[in-house]
């Protein structure tokens with residue numbers, strides 16, 4: 001089965017072809033540089049960029065793989081959650097392709113796709129506990145199978161990636177700053193008492209990162225020399241970051257990873273049938289989080305799946321892969337498929 005995947009939920013435009021669970025090829029265009037000028041994603045610009053880029057990327061993908069549109073057995077598209085205008089571009093494009101080729105259409109939950117993405121390279125063991133940590137979401141799921149997800153916990157305010165990016169912005173790092181915090185943290189032992197581990201003295205599996213962001217703001221207010229005066233480039237950052245700034249980054253990295261560990265271990269204590277832990281989304285690229293989650297696996301003798309770095313952030317391959325599994329399970333949508341904005345639950349409305 002050959003499935004085309006289309007991703008336009010935020011600021012990456014992605015298309016990919018997956019054949020029988022293996023990636024045949026993909027094209028990805030990042031808009032990061034465009035949005036960096038504004039210090040965050042501008043929804044209107046994101047939609048326009050997707051509309052401009054999608055046809056060319058699809059053409060290049062078909063040329064590179066030698067596939068014809070007529071060979072495609074299914075069209076999978078990210079239908080949410082995400083920026084509504086951006087999603088509408090991908091969903092409309094997918095509907096047009098489905099209409100013209102006759103290939104069935106399936107809308108894919110972007111968050112499920114992140115968690116299934118490592119399945120392109122590794123065998124995933126189900127039932128699994130899924131930790132999805134991205135710029136927009138921090139969710140814990142029980143994943144019974146590639147088409148059965150139950151939400152166990154979620155962030156009540158900022159997502160983990162959002163917390164990274166907002167802290168980086170306070171320090172005048174380049175946008176999006178999560179990876180720069182991680183890079184500066186490397187090689188510096190954290191001060192585990194510098195920042196409070198947020199929202200863990202309770203009995204639930206939810207997250208709240210806004211207090212941590214404020215704690216960093218207060219720390220920076222007491223140590224104003226830590227923040228750069230203006231936004232700096234990556235080279236300046238690496239060259240001029242002093243030990244105090246590296247310590248703050250290492251301590252922030254540690255505190256986020258520790259928060260996620262505590263809730264993941266709590267979820268594991270409450271679920272008996274789980275055979276593996278899958279960590280996915282952009283923040284799954286974080287070196288401290290990968291180290292801590294590998295440790296959880298070792299201490300519990302649980303298989304931990306951490307996607308290759310290129311599969312952590314948004315891409316079309318994960319949409320094609322997740323969509324293929326939905327289609328194989330007999331699940332598809334008709335042309336009335338709706339896009340779902342961030343904050344609303346993606347319905348299970350297959351036909």
Ligand code: KG4
Pocket residue numbers: 010133134135136137160161162164165176177178179182281282283285286287312313314
């Ligand atoms: O999953 P993703 O590509 O997009 C969304 O669906 O949100 O995640 C992007 C997020 C950004 O917040 C980015 O700063 C963060 O992932 N990120 C990282 C790292 N690499 C990317 N955060 C911490 N450490 C990293 N190494």
Ligand code: ZN
Pocket residue numbers: 110114134135281282313314
């Ligand atoms: Zn994402």
